[in-house]
Amino acid sequence: MHIDRQLYPKPLVGYMVVIDVLAAVVLWRFHPDWSVTFPTLAVFYVAVMVSSLYPVVSLRGNMAVAVSLPVIFSAGIILGPGAGAWLGCVGSPTIRELTGKVKWPSVVFNRAQYTLLGWVSGELFHLLGGSPAHLSLAAVSLPLAVSAGAVFFLNMGLVVVALALRQRRSVFEMWRVHMSWGTVNYLVMLPMGYIMATIYRWAGAWPELIFLVPLAQSRWIFSLLVEARRAYRRGVQVLLAALDAKDPYTYSHSVRVGRYAELLARYMGLPEDRVEAVGDAGRLHDVGKLATPDRILLKADRLGGAERRVMRLHPVAGETLLAQVGLLGCARDWVLHHHERWDGTGYPARQMGCEVALETRIIMVVDAYDAMTSDRPYRSAMTHEQALAELQRVAGTQLDPEVVRHFIALTETVDLEAWARPGKGWQHTPLISGEASG
Numbered sequence: 001m002h003i004d005r006q007l008y009p010k011p012l013v014g015y016m017v018v019i020d021v022l023a024a025v026v027l028w029r030f031h032p033d034w035s036v037t038f039p040t041l042a043v044f045y046v047a048v049m050v051s052s053l054y055p056v057v058s059l060r061g062n063m064a065v066a067v068s069l070p071v072i073f074s075a076g077i078i079l080g081p082g083a084g085a086w087l088g089c090v091g092s093p094t095i096r097e098l099t100g101k102v103k104w105p106s107v108v109f110n111r112a113q114y115t116l117l118g119w120v121s122g123e124l125f126h127l128l129g130g131s132p133a134h135l136s137l138a139a140v141s142l143p144l145a146v147s148a149g150a151v152f153f154l155n156m157g158l159v160v161v162a163l164a165l166r167q168r169r170s171v172f173e174m175w176r177v178h179m180s181w182g183t184v185n186y187l188v189m190l191p192m193g194y195i196m197a198t199i200y201r202w203a204g205a206w207p208e209l210i211f212l213v214p215l216a217q218s219r220w221i222f223s224l225l226v227e228a229r230r231a232y233r234r235g236v237q238v239l240l241a242a243l244d245a246k247d248p249y250t251y252s253h254s255v256r257v258g259r260y261a262e263l264l265a266r267y268m269g270l271p272e273d274r275v276e277a278v279g280d281a282g283r284l285h286d287v288g289k290l291a292t293p294d295r296i297l298l299k300a301d302r303l304g305g306a307e308r309r310v311m312r313l314h315p316v317a318g319e320t321l322l323a324q325v326g327l328l329g330c331a332r333d334w335v336l337h338h339h340e341r342w343d344g345t346g347y348p349a350r351q352m353g354c355e356v357a358l359e360t361r362i363i364m365v366v367d368a369y370d371a372m373t374s375d376r377p378y379r380s381a382m383t384h385e386q387a388l389a390e391l392q393r394v395a396g397t398q399l400d401p402e403v404v405r406h407f408i409a410l411t412e413t414v415d416l417e418a419w420a421r422p423g424k425g426w427q428h429t430p431l432i433s434g435e436a437s438g
Helices: 010-029 038-053 069-079 081-091 104-127 142-167 171-178 180-188 190-203 206-246 248-267 272-283 287-291 305-311 314-325 329-336 358-372 384-394 401-411 416-420
Strands: none
Touching: 010 081, 010 104, 010 142, 038 069, 038 081, 038 206, 069 081, 069 104, 069 142, 069 190, 069 206, 081 104, 104 142, 142 171, 142 190, 171 272, 190 206, 206 248, 206 272, 206 287, 206 314, 248 272, 248 358, 248 401, 272 329, 272 358, 287 314, 314 329, 329 358, 358 384, 358 401, 384 401
């Protein structure tokens, strides 16, 4: 069966196969304790299924956070590692998986990771001397606490390693980019599994369904975090729409600069969250032109001296506007300084060399390239080769020579014209689906 090597590079496939095989061995060797009553198994199955069906899909689309792990954990503690493994495997599919929106290798990996999590919770608990007959809310059980922490961090680790292998990035970077936004809320769920296990000791299985309410609240908090990020993205799009309405050329130029900046930043090895920030700053680097009078911004001829002085105000106006609407954070400085020069003769602050942030220097190079390769009323566009020659000529005076070198090397491997077309770009395809997964 064909596997997309871009989505599933060989190291990732090898990792997923290892996890899948381990899970298969666990399912083969460990089975539920059939002395447990059917209603008890049914209650836990329903709880796992309901808490798994509708995960919160992250903004990037390569993670989906469900809230089923506390239920799987408590099932492993209460019903034994075999039951935890099987319930984790068969009870945790999501709607996205069931409707074919997640590719089959990821579906298998998701079932495997939940199998291991359900098994580890019960196996580690019993290995440390824990017993479901000796659970108490009054005193923290060391086996219960240790197994809870181990299972939650194992779940996070399985997913982060998969993302790191997919994107060929460090594990820490993948955690920071894809997991840190929800880690606090994620950890808040940890004691919930503990409480579910201890409540079972005193009241049986049916009260476990009550915990679907706080789990639903936890899911709601995750959804609010994602929605906050979506609101941020909408803010960027609103400003771009305003720029398009004022000057379609500046809008198109800005979109291309954002795409080129992301591409170059990723090529230079910047962390993925910085790549995204560079792209946003590139798209909004000329947003200050919203404050530029139309008679200057839309003038068909070259600008005069006074008009150039007015035009030079747009980086400051852009940074001020972004600060007022609360967008870009520290990346606003990249917008403010995108007309500085390597030799210190730029504006508005006459910064020179590495005083200018690397991200800004990336935007400066791709901004210059796109400006040269775009038609203007008063001049025709340069060819790609002419623009690269000009970049080399001004490297060391106007532009950072090292960034120019990387950009030229990049153009030897990527068709920039194709990249600049609408709809092109680095697409994030869902990898894993489920608890803190993507």
